[in-house]
Structures are given as structure tokens and as C-alpha cells.
Amino acid sequence: MTTATPSTAAEAAIALLQSKSLTTLVRQELERRILAGDIHPGDKLIENDIAAELNVSRGPVREAFRALEQAGLVRTEKNRGVFVRQVSLAEADEIYEVRAGFDELIGRLAAERASGSQVAELREIVARMRAAGLAGSVDDYYPLNVRFHDRLAEFTGNRTLVSAYRRLINELHLYRRETLARGHGSIPTSTAEHAAIVEAIAAHDADLAGRLLYEHVMRSRRRLHEALDAPSPPAPDPQTSPT
Secondary structure, eight states, rough: OOOOHHHHHHOOOOOOHHOOOOOHHHHHHOOOOOOOHSSSSSSEEHHHHHHHHHTTOOHHHHHHHHHHHTTTTTTETTTTEEEEEEEEHHHHHHHHHHHHHHHHHHHHHHHHHOOOOHHHHHHHHHHHHHHHHHHHHHHHHHHHHHHHHHHHHHHHTOHHHHHHHHHHHHHHHHHHHHHHHHHHGGHHHHHHHHHHHHHHHTTTTTHHHHHHHHHHHHHHHHHHHHHHHOOOOOOOOTTTSOO
């Protein structure tokens, strides 16, 4: 049996680390594009094209696809390829119901465990959400909304809960962005709900924080239906639109 020399072993370890790092970078970039709406539900992800565009080999792209599938953002179809996942409205309704249960637990645990500095961070996020809402900027508001709920989950200190919650949330991202984009008038209401949740957590009121988060999710589901039922805003007239 041949034993690798120290230098060979070190080179292999470096190559492995580089591959892992590239996979992470590719996954993060594709996830960013999907969640930003740059890549749409149902779009096919072509391995060769992405590898060429990002200037990496196909291996990290293939591994990134697997990670995105585990995260619930893409699906692999045999003999057809990899596609951005499409979630039906019926599936979204079911996910919202499960998410409401998760969020109620997150609210209770965060109220019991969040530190003063963590509460201050949540208040800062809400302040930025309020500013984005006043500016009418969905592009600024949306990532803050995502960050608020993700940090809240992290503040429970329960890694199993955070992992399960993130996968569930990924499946709702596209619908949630649509809710905000078509129903941006609901942003002030949503921001007020976030502010009330933070104050319940600051007061260490587990019952109230859990209830507010549960109600917030169910109202979000209702706003989703209202946004999808509303007509899409008319496209701007190119003759009158500013250049």
C-alpha cells in the first residue's frame, strides 16, 4: 500500500478546502439570485453555463446544486436537469401552517433566552425595516424581514430548530417576496407587528411573544392570498417613463 508523503497529503487537503470553499461560494451566489428574483421559479440551472460564468469547474457547481436541493430551493428531474423549485399555492398554505407552529415556539424560546444585546439588534433591524417601508423599497425591506426572522430563530440557541426552520422558510421565499412586491401597502402593518414581537421578547413574555409570532405568520398567509388576488400593477408607459 502506498502512503502519501506529507507534502502530497497537504496538497490534497488544500485542494479539498478550496473545493469546499468554491462550493460554498457558488451555492451562496445561486441562492442570492434565486431569493432576489433574478432566477425565477421553474428556470433551469445549466451546470456548464454557471461554471463558465462563475469561472469555476463543474464539480463545485454540482455540489452547490445538491446543497440547494437539500435547502428546498431547487429540484432535480431525472434526464431533464436541475430547476428552481416551484411551490403551489396549496403547498404554500400548508407550509405557512407549519411555519406558524415553528414561529410560536421560536417566540417563546427567544423570550426566555434572548440577551439584551440581541434584543437591541432586533430593534435596530425593525428601525431599518421602518425606514425601508417609508421609502417604499421592497428591495431593501425584504432582506431585512428575512434577517429579522432568521436572527430570532438563532436567538433560541436551538440548532436543530434553526436548521429545520431555514429549510421551511426557503420554500416560502419566492411567495413572500411576491406578497411584498404586489402588496407593498402592507409593509407598515407588518413592521408594526415585528416591533410588537420585539417588545414582548424584551419583556421576557413567552406567552405573548409566541402568540404574536403565530398571528403574524397567519396574517402573512392572508396577505399572500390578497396580494395574489390583486391585479398586477400596470407596466409603465415607455413614452412617459423617466429615462
